[in-house]
Amino acid sequence: MKQLKIYAVLALMLTALVACNKSDTGGSGNAESATEAAAPSGNAIAFIDTRDDKPLIIDAALFDTPAAKEFLATGKNAYIGDEDAIAKGKKVFGLYSCTQCHGPDGKGQVGPGLVGPTFKYPKNATNKGMFETIWAGTNGGMGGKGIGIMDPTDPKNGITPDELLKVIAWIRTKGDGTTGNE
Numbered sequence: 001m002k003q004l005k006i007y008a009v010l011a012l013m014l015t016a017l018v019a020c021n022k023s024d025t026g027g028s029g030n031a032e033s034a035t036e037a038a039a040p041s042g043n044a045i046a047f048i049d050t051r052d053d054k055p056l057i058i059d060a061a062l063f064d065t066p067a068a069k070e071f072l073a074t075g076k077n078a079y080i081g082d083e084d085a086i087a088k089g090k091k092v093f094g095l096y097s098c099t100q101c102h103g104p105d106g107k108g109q110v111g112p113g114l115v116g117p118t119f120k121y122p123k124n125a126t127n128k129g130m131f132e133t134i135w136a137g138t139n140g141g142m143g144g145k146g147i148g149i150m151d152p153t154d155p156k157n158g159i160t161p162d163e164l165l166k167v168i169a170w171i172r173t174k175g176d177g178t179t180g181n182e
């Protein structure tokens, strides 16, 4: 019995070692390894996690509309200036309580303003950067809202990439006219 236990512990340690090695090779943090890591799921742009500047892997299958697919390929938000999409984005902003912390116009309340031109995380001036921030959250008080991240116990709960692009398109209408696609 005692021997069995020792074997079990050894096996666990071995698994842990293998796992460590794997994450070492994948996590060097530069853009090149991000592209490599993302390639199997078909990502064309490499997302970076706002929390730790490491590659952020998002399942390519979640990008299931033409606008979402275009974003995945180019990092550009096709919903900028699209009135229907912007109206939907405003609704989603309310639905996910963004309003409570960032104010009804995204100009700041408990949380910071989202309309720029300066941002706490400068990358949020781009649509790709803002997508990454809202998807996975920050270390300074905002949890990720992306589907599967917002509530790990319910993989269906959270904002889809298509909805998030609409939210961002709405936020951009409140700023100084810069679209984030520049």
Ligand code: HEC
Binding pocket: 093, 096, 097, 098, 099, 100, 101, 102, 110, 111, 112, 113, 114, 118, 119, 120, 121, 122, 124, 130, 133, 134, 138, 139, 140, 141, 142, 145, 167
């Ligand atoms: C519980 C309050 C809360 C909710 C709800 C919330 N946020 Fe935030 N948000 C924050 C706080 C606090 C920060 C600042 C985080 C930091 O400093 O790291 C922030 C930061 C941000 C930023 C980065 C701003 C910058 O200057 O770089 C964006 C973009 C953002 N939130 C968008 C959203 C959106 C969109 C939603 C809804 C889907 C949302 N937030 C919901 C509290 C919230």
